[in-house]
Amino acid sequence: MFKRLHLYMLKKFVGPLVLTFFLSVFFLLMQFLWKYIDELVGRGLELSVILELLFYASLTLVTMALPLAILLASLMTFGNLGEKYELFAMKSGGISLIRIMYPLIIVTFLISIGAFFFTNNILPYTNLKMRSLLFSISQKRPEVNLQPGIFADAIEGFSIRIEDKDKEQNLSNILIYDHRGKSGNRNVAIAESGSIKVTENKNHMIFNLENGTSYEELNKPIDRRQYHHNYPHQRIAFKQQIIYLQLDGLGLDRNNEDLFKSGFEMLNINQLDIARDSLHRKLRHRRVDIANNIMLYNLYKGRQNPYPPERDYHELGIVPEIIIKMDSLKNLNTSVYGLIEKEETIPKLDFDSIFSSLSLNQKTKILDFALNYGRSTNTYVDMTGDEVEISLKWIARHEIEWHRKFTISIACLILFFIGAPLGAIIRKGGFGTPVVVSVFVFLMYYVITITLEKTARELAISATWGMWAAVVIMFPLGIYLTRKAMNDSLRLSNEQYKRFINRFRLKSKVKKQE
Template identity: 35%
Template sequence: MLRIKKLDIFVLKSFLLLFAGTFFICLFIFMMQFLWRYVDELVGKGLEIKVLAQFFFLSALTLIPLSLPLAILLAALMTFGNFGERYELLSMKAAGIPLLRIMQPVILFCVLLGLTSFFFQNVVGPKAQKELWTLIVSMKQKSPEVDIPEGVFYSDIDGYNIYVKQKDRETGILKDVLIYNFSDGFENAHIIWAAEGKLELTADKQHLYLHLYNGEQFENLKSQAGLSRNVPYRRETFREKHTLIQFDTQFNMVDGNFLNRRSDIKNMNEITHAIDSLTAYADSLGRSMHSDIMQSTYKAPILSKSDSVKIQEEKLSVINIDSVFNTLTSAEKLKTLSTCENRLSSLSSDWSMKSYLTKETDANIRGHRSDWHKKITLSLACIIFFFIGAPLGAIIRKGGLGMPVVLSVLIFILYYIIDSGATRVAKSGEMNIILGTWMSTLVLAPLGGFLTYKSNKDSVVFNIDVYIAFFRKLLGIRQSRHIFKKEVIIHTPDYADVVNRLEAISGQCQDYANKHKLLGPPNYFQIFTNNEHDDAIREISLQMENLIEELSNSKDNILLNMLNKYPYLSVKAHKSLFDNRWLNLIFGIIVPAGLLVWLNIWRYRVRLDKDLKVILKTNEELENHIRTNLL
């Protein structure tokens, strides 16, 4: 039985408060981005409030599945970042509660959100998408409101160009009006000039009523078929003239059945049926084209009666085309080549047209398959983004709207680039459609698992010193010592004992160098069959580090500078690659890898020989300095 504890209520309440705010913010941002794509086509249409409200409502429904993952990512980052910043997460872990147990109520809620996202994409989304595109097309086809600017030719009325020099905004009177009427064709244009005019919309909003005063009209009388260069025209002077211009400004919803071929307005069952239908159509189209190509391309040659008899008598099964071509005259060869070229050009054009039909059908099938899988991947993104945001917030321990917002935007941009890029490549046919659609999930799911594992184990992820140390070890780069004079010294070194210990370390280094001959190449077989550690070098390194730690309490600056000459000894790199003998043996059998490891170990042996010589020389200098100045 599921038991809800106070901790679950606290965590879930903290997450829900932030999720509610981030969801509406993300939805608003996506809606503004969607509206920006169509703002130029919608402005100035005089759309009613209910039409705009329907547009915003439908766009919000279609953008909910895209807003959920980003809202979950941002809310998870902020929630667990706040827990870490206020040391609440530390208190929970100190009470023995693991991170996954703390995340449990929010995980269940995100799974519910993933199912909700799938429901919207498969049930609500397709219907809303069809209505939205129908509404957009209808709004695009609506005529704009008549608002003739000053000093510019206005051409939004079909068949008319209107120029107004000056306009009175209060009375609506137009002054110095010039009208080009091309409704009867460009050759029969009507040109009207009027000192003043006024433009009104009829009650049925189907026509414009134009009133003109004190003007002239010029009309070209040339017919379309006339060939005379002398073009007669008619000039008319008027004091008042009224005319009707057809101009429908009412909003009419178009029939949305033309959108039925789109894959984004179908649910998964409809997409499956559409894929089956398209596949059957593509197969029938391919068989028909194959039959046509075989019949039109591979035709039996038309032979004369004498050639046919000759072939039958000599029982020829293969005809040498080159020898036949060489027997022709130059004119016949030219004619044959010209006929062949024309035939190939015709076949190439025919095949290009047929390939266009097949490519379009294949692209439609790939689009349907991609949208089928997209409904699943976008739902899984809600869960994956939580497993990225929650552990990341627990690691960085930063709440608020600063660092979480930056990280959320960067992660979502990465997701969007991978998803849109891979999907576009897959739809073009250059990648498997399933792999392309699931690429973003395959990339981000391991990232979420890695961050969850690291945060649950309290591992260091963003400590740059850890990565620097790893690459130093991988590349064999050592740090140099930096020993400075201490301001407070409790115990000063026993210099007499230090001299004896220096002599002992020098003797051990000399004996090791004489025994092992480090400059020579190592034994290949021993390297990959021996996994023992070098206890002698480990002992020398331990004694040297203890001695350096004791001498660092000295007040002598010269002595402290000498200590910086001591190298850090590598106690294992010159022996074998792994502690496991079988792993060493496997690398030794693989010749290229084993050879590289053998050369690398030889390099570490040479470096160890140099380190031992540096230790011997530094020990000698320290002994002389201590005996001369400190004893």
């Protein structure tokens, strides 16, 4: 009996799951195309390149489409069972809701494990391929696409305008400016008609011009005062003229994956651990360097001796006895800082009494020195503080990506335990109410995830809390709905929907009358 029930539930669940998954990927892919449409249009891309990009983009969207598909499929499955009273019949036969959900829980658990392996092993490779391909497309110069009435500047050194063009690439009223000499419009070719052809390797474009004239100014005035003089030019009429234009940079360079291999989106868990440890180690060393620079450079101008040399004291009219003691310690193999910390070795200076004994001019010099040191230190701290913050944000991005490998899998399980009992509660199947409810629940999960992830990127909260907060928030909701559906203590029927809508309409009428 249970085997038949399990097979029946699997048939009910797998169909909607596959359908909603591909629909989710499709809609998300349309969003991707809308985002990158400007990068793709006018590039002269082959169909195979576009299909390859869409394939990689579809794989990168799996992590978002899969949780949504599980939520929607589970809600539709149990909504259909509740709407047709099949769920009621199963419960009347003594089968609990958890028992009914059992085969689907196993399937969802296996999908979650597969999602983890996908995000850890396949997704980094897919991200690398897609980012590399997008970069190659962005660096590819647009294919020369001559439009009537518009100057085309895609070919370096030339500006081309045509009046009309047919399907066979026959052109009429052609105007070509040659700017290769960077001397303005001094070389112009005009033709009544012509044709255009790109070589097979797409390295050259061949213009076959007919019945035209070429103009060229032979001299260029150097002095502005010479512009009022007349200068010779060359005018050549032709029946046919062939122009070869070089099309550098129109090919698609696919050898740029090394630029993206170290990106956090292209790493698996082990690689992220190594990269994160390396970044932490570099940051620790950098902080030590910053602290040493502040102590040795900004405050003491890079001197190993923390006391100014004797000549500076002579300028200020002070020669403390401590200078003699410090000079006598230079030949020792002992750290100066260790000796400074020992009060019995080096006596402290009474700076207040020394400062009060100085003249006004000497006090002004000392204050100017201190003010300059303080300003330079403040500038250095601000500059290095931004550097440290950037490093911390980069580390946070690696930590966020590390946690993402796990949160996607856990989200699939939690959204199933929200969708299945919610479908049993609302008892509505199809693509109507389940779609509305599932989209609302998923948007709530997505908004929480994106908001806290961005907050973690800005270092306002930890990466752990930023990535797991949505899971922690949605988990109690799944437990609550499952318990309510098991006890049949929360049901929403058509009569309750109508009652709620009528009550809302009644309140609206009362407010209008008031």
